[in-house]
Amino acid sequence: MERQASRGWTDEESLRNLRDELHEYAGPKGQAFWLSLARLGELALWWTGSLADAGEFQAVGDLLLNAPRKTLYVQGRALPVRLRRHQPITEQVRLLAPAGANLVQWLKNRTMLVVETQPLLPTLLDDLSHWPHQAPKACGEFQQRLDRVAGALCHITSLNLPEGRSVVEHLARVPLMEAEAIKERLCRFDLQRFEALGLHLRSLLPPAAPEMAQGRGAGQPAELPSP
Structure with a gap:
């Protein structure tokens, strides 16, 4: 996850592989597992938002609706x-x-x-729905971002861009105030919460422990960092 976040690029296959590895490796589902899963969700949402803001309808549909x-x-x-x-x-x-x-x-x-x-994003949302003590908050915030993605795509559709013109090109062509108004309707997600969850995760683990250590801190619920 860190490598994909640091290079600013990922894809559906990589995200799905990370989820599979997490479920295979984690063993007992303690705090480390759930925080790692929440981080993966943040990475997937950030990538989906980036695709939506670029008008990549098919790629977003694959993550959200179109089962592989x-x-x-x-x-x-x-x-x-x-x-x-x-x-x-x-x-x-x-x-x-x-x-x-x-x-x-x-x-x-x-x-x-x-x-x-199933598509990846609904799968991750279902995963988070099983997080003890944190499911309502985690799922609610996840769903809010999904709604933001849908809204961004609807707004881009309403722009009726000429064939072949990207969102970035359109923003460069229109007046500044219009461009800013368009940007306000886009996702514009960042990785701040991904990083905050990483700090929280590392604070739970011994310095030499792997990120997905088994069963650490299972007795007490982890409080989600605010987005």
């Missing part, structure tokens, strides 16, 4: 269909349905969709 692994089971077909992430389902099953069939109705009546891997 979906399988479609078709009545009468022995093998399931592994769906491609960025292609409409109707296009992927067109050749499987009877000629002339209403694809939407056919999908509804003759298939079953199974989401095998």
Whole structure:
């Protein structure tokens, strides 16, 4: 996490791998586990906000809504269909349905969709919902940032930018007051809370202990730093 935060770049795969490693390594879920999970959530939110502010709709959708692994089971077909992430389902099953069939109705009546891997951000939010004593605060603040992401994307859409023009280019073209008004509607997340959680985590651990030490401080709840 530290390496990705310090270089100012990450991606969905790296974030998902960090989550998997944390769950595999942590053992008993003490304070170190939950603080590390909260830090990962902050890193993921910061990255999502950065993508949203840049108008990267597909990348944000992948983190927030578009599950990476979906399988479609078709009545009468022995093998399931592994769906491609960025292609409409109707296009992927067109050749499987009877000629002339209403694809939407056919999908509804003759298939079953199974989401095998949930999008990352809802997964992290669900993880945090199990944090003893801290779940309401942690989840509430997480959801507020998700709402901010959705609002930023809606605002960028309302700008009706010409094709090929980035948000940064648009901000450079419009008057200063208009640019500032646009920026106020963007996410503009930072890593201050990520760093604060890191300091809190390190204060709980012996100097030589790994960041994800097992079960440290499990007897008392950790108080979340204010955002």
